[in-house]
Amino acid sequence: MGCPRHSSLGAGANPRASERIINEVAQGFRAPDGAVDWFTSLERAEQKEALREVVHYSMQARASAHDARDGLLRSGVKPTMTPAVLIVRKPVLEQMGKIINLPHSAVADTRRRERECQGTCRHAWHALP
Incomplete structure (x- = not known):
């Protein structure tokens, strides 16, 4: 690649x-x-x-860790999510490399929606058409 x-x-x-x-x-x-x-x-x-x-x-x-923190605040991403925790650490470019290699979360997200949200969820990303 x-x-x-x-x-x-x-x-x-x-x-x-x-x-x-x-x-x-x-x-x-x-x-x-x-x-x-x-x-x-x-x-x-x-x-x-x-x-x-x-x-x-x-x-x-x-890009710096400070830039990453500013971007994270603007994004609305929950700061406790693994990529958010990583991106604000130094060196930021090394952390980005780690984020690229995180496992795909679709399976975990589907499981969470089925078990925890069960139609009562208010997460906008769970209500996509």
Whole structure:
């Protein structure tokens, strides 16, 4: 997999969908919820590649743990979730690598919805169409 392929932005080429969406979210032109919808529509391998792309862009921007904390606050992600706990630690780019390799949570999330939520849940992500 390696580094993501880069478009020729600035040279008149159109960006790839992932590049466009990631940059729209980063610049405030797209709500994070829209990016979540796009991300969850991807196959697992495509999700991992998109995460690698985010890490690459974060490296280019020289992201810090402080940046990660600010982003976490803006995202609305519960700060006790494993990725949230990792992302605010130094070195942030190493932590991002750990997040990319976390096991997929779909099985655990489905189990939680079936056992704990049982139709009374108020989690917006459990009420997706």
